[in-house]
Amino acid sequence: MGALGAHKFGEAKKSRNMLAVFIGTGIGGGIIIDGKIYRGSNYSAGEIGHVIVDKNGPVCGCGNKGCFETFASRSAIAKNIVAELKTKKKSILKKIISPNKPIKSRMLAAAVKSNDRLVIKHISNACDTIGLVLANSANLMNFDMIVLGGGLIEALDYFMLPKIKESFKKYAFKDASKNLKIIANNLGDDVALYGGIALAEEFLKIKI
Numbered sequence: 001m002g003a004l005g006a007h008k009f010g011e012a013k014k015s016r017n018m019l020a021v022f023i024g025t026g027i028g029g030g031i032i033i034d035g036k037i038y039r040g041s042n043y044s045a046g047e048i049g050h051v052i053v054d055k056n057g058p059v060c061g062c063g064n065k066g067c068f069e070t071f072a073s074r075s076a077i078a079k080n081i082v083a084e085l086k087t088k089k090k091s092i093l094k095k096i097i098s099p100n101k102p103i104k105s106r107m108l109a110a111a112v113k114s115n116d117r118l119v120i121k122h123i124s125n126a127c128d129t130i131g132l133v134l135a136n137s138a139n140l141m142n143f144d145m146i147v148l149g150g151g152l153i154e155a156l157d158y159f160m161l162p163k164i165k166e167s168f169k170k171y172a173f174k175d176a177s178k179n180l181k182i183i184a185n186n187l188g189d190d191v192a193l194y195g196g197i198a199l200a201e202e203f204l205k206i207k208i
């Protein structure tokens with residue numbers, strides 16, 4: 001839905017071949033090929049959060065090990081930060097986190113703004129993994145655009161996008177990335193609602 005919304009109503013309107021990746025509690029995605037959503041043979045295409053980046057990595061909710069979202073989702077970043085805080089590392093988050101409350105994207109954003117080194121380190125590591133997965137996807141599919149969204153990106157796009165692009169450049173083939181733009185979703189949370197409109201238009205063959 002998010003991919004459709006970004007493609008039909010967001011800044012990705014002009015794109016033909018596009019990947020959308022939403023980074024929040026988990027990581028979800030969607031693929032547009034030749035202007036249309038690509039659903040795959042069993043309607044499961046776009047599960048980018050479960051692309052495996054380290055076969056010996058942490059166990060994922062899906063049962064596999066080392067999925068993309070076990071490294072770069074907001075919950076994965078939060079988990080790594082909490083683990084390091086237990087080793088007496090300094091962070092401004094120490095004062096505001098409590099065991100039963102999740103670390104929200106806006107808390108991470110506030111920590112980055114205050115130059116919190118621990119949080120910056122973990123988000124930077126996530127950006128490197130995001131760039132790696134995007135580069136793998138671009139090498140395979142030769143997209144013209146990648147739209148990034150979700151709570152974490154919305155709160156920290158100014159900080160994360162340059163790092164993601166830097167990492168992407170490191171891993172992507174020149175031909176696969178020549179005209180490729182990586183942008184932040186400009187429709188906020190509503191992007192999935194816009195996707196719903198696009199879907200209704202497609203199924204009902206109407207223009208809303």
Ligand SMILES: [Zn+2]
Nearest residue numbers: 050060062067
């Ligand atoms: Zn998984």
